[in-house]
Amino acid sequence: RKEVEQDPGPFNVPEGATVAFNCTYSNSASQSFFWYRQDCRKEPKLLMSVYSSGNEDGRFTAQLNRASQYISLLIRDSKLSDSATYLCVVRDNTGNQFYFGTGTSLTVIP
Amino acid sequence: DTEVTQTPKHLVMGMTNKKSLKCEQHMGHRAMYWYKQKAKKPPELMFVYSYEKLSINESVPSRFSPECPNSSLLNLHLHALQPEDSALYLCASSQDPGASGVYEQYFGPGTRLTVT
Numbered sequence: 001r002k003e004v005e006q007d008p009g010p011f012n013v014p015e016g017a018t019v020a021f022n023c024t025y026s027n028s029a030s031q032s033f034f035w036y037r038q039d040c041r042k043e044p045k046l047l048m049s050v051y052s053s054g055n056e057d058g059r060f061t062a063q064l065n066r067a068s069q070y071i072s073l074l075i076r077d078s079k080l081s082d083s084a085t086y087l088c089v090v091r092d093n094t095g096n097q098f099y100f101g102t103g104t105s106l107t108v109i110p
Numbered sequence: 111d112t113e114v115t116q117t118p119k120h121l122v123m124g125m126t127n128k129k130s131l132k133c134e135q136h137m138g139h140r141a142m143y144w145y146k147q148k149a150k151k152p153p154e155l156m157f158v159y160s161y162e163k164l165s166i167n168e169s170v171p172s173r174f175s176p177e178c179p180n181s182s183l184l185n186l187h188l189h190a191l192q193p194e195d196s197a198l199y200l201c202a203s204s205q206d207p208g209a210s211g212v213y214e215q216y217f218g219p220g221t222r223l224t225v226t
Contacts, residue, residue, distance in 0.1 A: 031212075032212040032213065034214060034215075041198075041222075042219070042220075043200055043217040043218060043219050043220050044153065044200075044217050045217070046214050046215075046216065049212045049214060051212070087152060089215070091213070091215075095141075095206075095213070096141065096158055096160055096165055096166060097155065097158065097166060098143075098155075098202075098204070098215050100152035100153055101152065102151075102152055103151075103152050
């Protein structure tokens, strides 16, 4: 069983749409959770850390449900510039290792 | 400053060559990582250094040899690579690996390696 499961998509949405990505993790003792964004042929860049109480940064909202071992990312009012691959990442309880989902591809269409 | 630097940006090498990839961070992070990434796949962990000691080797072939000369530097020595080793090699760092808390991982821009 994979440590982190993520729907690979692709998601093709019109500008202005709201889109949600989901991710589940297998280790209930996992410490911390993140969403990264990766543009084509570039490195992953941290989009948001995900806190237990949920957190928001502009059009982006991240949620964590520890009981269900589930993480989500909501993007409101999608922009063309949001087109990228979104990676769900979980840091294990030893603190040494980060586990990646397969990534979800998003294309925002004009 | 959350910068991780990597050199070179691009590298083409033959199967008999020896080359090295370099990574540097000045954020005081004590964990450093090498990942390999193929197109349309997530990064695949190769090595983890924690407090300058190798803590994880994900069964990587010996033609890849990591080195951590000090807390800011990480090298990956390459020798006798195969064409299937062509990929984007990413370095990353993270703060205080043993502590609990939300410690993010920061990536360098990567070295795009082509083995001919």
